[in-house]
Amino acid sequence: MTKAPAVEADAIPAIAIGGLRFRWRPDRPWVLDIPAFALAAGERLFLAGPSGSGKSTLLALIAGIHRTTEGRVAVLGADLTSLSGSARDRLRADRLGVIFQMFNLLPYLSVLENVTLPCRFSAARRARAIVPTGSVQAEARRLLAHLGLDDPGLERRTAAELSVGQQQRVAAARALIGRPELIIADEPTSALDADRRLDFVELLRRECESADAALLFVSHDRSLAGHFDRVAELPALNAAPFAG
């Protein structure tokens, strides 16, 4: 399954981190100290890290929720340390897809509305979603069908009526809609049964491949690592003694 990343040498990397140090307050110890880390465009990386290794903090920095003053965090060519909060929000809305561990969906929206949610916040995302099939809804249906959720009765249901496995696949469709260039998945399989996990990872990897999106897949479950282009260990990257 593993293959070499199909990346040209001069392409802008999805993530480029250099000399990053982060702490919550000046009087607290460093949580992250990452001299160098990179994710190439279109590369699919398995980032292994036990809980408490600074995983969530790193993802929040990459997603532009938090900002550090030491070092450089560049996402899709944009230097997040120099961008304003709203510019970082815009970058996330336009070019990033995020999948959580669980509870990914808004309970008061239907499945279809949940999938198209990013298009409400980003015109660029909306414009790109319309290209392949002509409408945002058709694109959402196409993604759902790809992820094995093509039951027409399903899309009108609310999130609460779905199984956890179905919810995670809806979340994947939402992260993928409008062709974001980077997908961040934070332990997306930990709430799934063992045999569902492999299915989900394979689906997600395949969809990222066909959308040409880079994938940063964070998990402590090493049995999934074989599905990715590359595997990295967060404790090895992070020089900070205390994390989490």
Place this chain on the structure above:
Amino acid sequence: MAILTLAGKSLWSRRLTSALVVLAIALSVTLLLGVERLRTQARASFANTLSGTDLIVGARGGPINLLLYSVFRIGDPTNNVNWTSYRTLAAHPQVAWTVPLSLGDSHRGFRVLGTSRDYFQHYRYGRNQPLRLAEGREFEDVFDAVLGAEVADRLGYRLDQSIVIAHGAGEVSFALHDDKPFRVVGVLARTGTPVDQTMHVSLEGIEAIHVDWRGGAPVPGMRLSAEQVRQLDLTPKTITAFLVGLKSKTAIFRLQREINEFSAEPLLAILPGLTLQQLWDLMGLAENALLVVSGLVVLVGLTVMLAALLTGLNERRREMAILRAVGARPGQIFALVLGESLTLALAGAALGVLLLQGALLLAGPALQARLGLAIAGWPPSGHELALLAGVLGCGALAGLFPAWRAYRYSVADGMTIRI
């Protein structure tokens, strides 16, 4: 725009709570607008009771008391005015017309007013509107009676009905002038003033039923029949009060002073508009208290909304994190929660206005009949619109707090899902 749709869907998903919040706000708005409507229309209808009269003259006493008994048929005079004084003043060169009023008897709770036919010509209400007969004619005979619209409606009286007048003003009376019944010859059109609740007879009629009475009771052994009474001189000795119209308005204060200094007996002349204003100011305190209380009820309604939104907020931190992850700015999270407050307040205010219209449609006829208050429904007045805007403003203000909390959560939590 995206945010408002989300706010709507979010509220709909909590529709039971949302509906109760909307209902609480709606009821408080109904109360507020209802009190305001009642207040202004009562004031208007109050000021419309009498117009065109320059002075009201009665025995010396309190001006408000004189106004109350002569115009509103409330309370009793302390003293009467002598017929000779009345005739003297009626002949004053500045006086254009006078209408004598004689009170003290009743018919089944409705006051009986003895007056002259000038009453029908000169009594004005509202914007100088004259009295109009709905059916029949003015009284001519001693024992003719003309009913106010409400008297006729409530008692179901028609023309030619025979009526017995009771002595005194109570609903139940043991002293009846039952030997001299009156006959209904006319019914006045509705005015929305105390005239509707009055039975009108001639001054001679009042005199006739009292000729064989002394000191509030029939004189034993001296019963005169109606026919015998007709032969007597029925010019009254006293009247209760009289209305005065002047030839020139400029003479009002001069004549008022002249009457107040009248040498033959102590009299009091009042300007009806001025005294109406004094009376209303007296009631202004209660009126304002009512408005303040209904304003507080609106605050209670908005507090219910605040409680509902704040309770929900902690459970919704997950929702905020998801919205942040798909690219919502903290400002949009703020707008989402504020939008929910505004939607609730707006829906509550709109429903409140509708409820008030419904209530007025149902209760309007009863208010008109019982209190003589004509409460118009649509449209809301400028002041009511200002009150509604105030409610919405307070709703937005109340919504700022949960919106600010949500904003803080979304900044602090980021994409971290806290449960």
